Amino acid sequence: MLYQLYESQRALLAPFSEFASASSKLYDHPLSPFTHTPLAHRISAGFELLHRLSKEYEKPPFNINSVTVGGTEVAIQEQVAATKPFCRLLRFKRFTDNGPVLEQMKQQPTVLVVAPLSGHHATLLRDTVRSLLQDHKVYITDWTDARMVPADVGPFHLDDYVAYVQEFIELIGPEVNVISVCQPTVPVLAAVSLQSTLGRTVPRTMTMMGGPIDARRSPTAVNNLAMNKSFEWFENNVIHRVPVNYPGAGRLVYPGFLQHTGFVAMNPDRHLTSHYDFFLDLVRGDDESAETHRSFYDEYNAVLDLPAEYYLDTIKTVFQDFALVNGTWHVKGQLVRPQDITGPALLTIEGELDDISGAGQTRAAHDLCTGIDKSRQFHYDVIGAGHYGIFSGRRWREKAYPEVRDFIRRFSAEPAQAQLPLEAGSAAAPSRPAARKAPARRRGAA
Secondary structure, three states: OHHHHHHHHHHHHHHHHHHHHHHHOOOOOOOOOOHOOOOOHHHHHHHHHHHHHHHOOHHHHHHHOOOEEOOOOEEEEEEEEEEOOOEEEEEEEEEEOHHHHHHHHHHEEEEEEEEOOOOOHHHHHHHHHHHOOOOOEEEEEEEEOHOOOOHHHOOOOOOHHHHHHHHHHHHHHEEEEEEEEOOOOOHHHHHHHHHOOOOOOOEEEEEEEEHHHHHOOOOHHHHHHHOOOOOOOOOOOOOHHHHOOOOOOOOEEEHHHHHHHHHHHHHHHHHHHHHHHHHHHHHOOOOHHHHHHHHHHHHOOOOOOHHHHHHHHHHHHHHHOOOOHOOOOOEEOOOOOOOHHHOOOEEEEEEOOOOOOOOOOOOOOHOOOOOOHHHHHEEEOOOOOOOHOOOOOOHHHHHHHHHHHHHHHHHHHHOOOEEEEOOOOOOOOOOOEEOOOOOOOOOOOO
């Protein structure tokens, strides 16, 4: 019922939002006579602010058309490498006619970025992808808004998320390096654990950034909410059915608008100040600052619905039972055993000021992955960075990314390895070289 009320409100506000947008232009366009009236800039700024507060925000594009590799600008084409009901695997293919640069790109490591399925779209990692493309072949998981998936497709559980990651690792092959940002650190660690236990393809490296591997450490407000409320509370208060005007009508979801309300409620003063500053920037004619505000909130306000089963599974498994760190997590009947991982190197990254995943939560992966030699385990704290700063913005580009790049470059140069199947409770078996088949490449592409 709440979701339907929200949709009715959104439909009611849509004409007013468009009116505000048109009115803003009326008092700002150089050919309009209203532009020259007293207080025109303030009126235009007020209408634009009203428009942006009431408009619907759709999923933004990645809009990565080119990057610089070896001092040469190369073209980027976004391709769909695989399609699943709840996710697309995207590849950012790089093209150039420069022979030496092409050869350089072909030798660069392959990276799978597992984007979070926690409210925002994968485009939130645009800056992450753009940086990685300078030195890597890049794939990313592009999760589908649950309200767009027909109910007859069936449910999507946390176990299915893990299975998707396993499938994508197998698809890309043993040359893959996996980067997980925030929420997916847990299912990615589970996926690589299962691949190791079963002797299947494993990545050469694992980079885990700002995720709740062990949410008991330095709990944040997000952790406390999940831990202090009962499972039944979440079932009864945040789960709703998709209205009839979407393809996923009838599907149970955690709606994006509720998640967005939670995001804003964490720092209401900061958002209020940001919008007031935006109004002042418009009045002063500071177009650069105003555009920065627009770009941020175009991304921040674009949210998606989460499948109810997946969300509730995550609450229980990660934040209430702590099943991964307690060694009690079974995925489709198979026990998750991080200690069975021996092949990949491990890098964990945390932000000094992270208020989403507290200090030590991601670093806990080292305590679980006891099969990885200590010489292949690393941790890096991004000083001065909050949660978003570890994968986006200046601190990501200047501090975190060089660490990730050098780590992957060092360990991806080693021969690809696969693990022998391990019996539960046995010592780690020695690794063996894995057969590697070179993928077909188009001329001029990498």
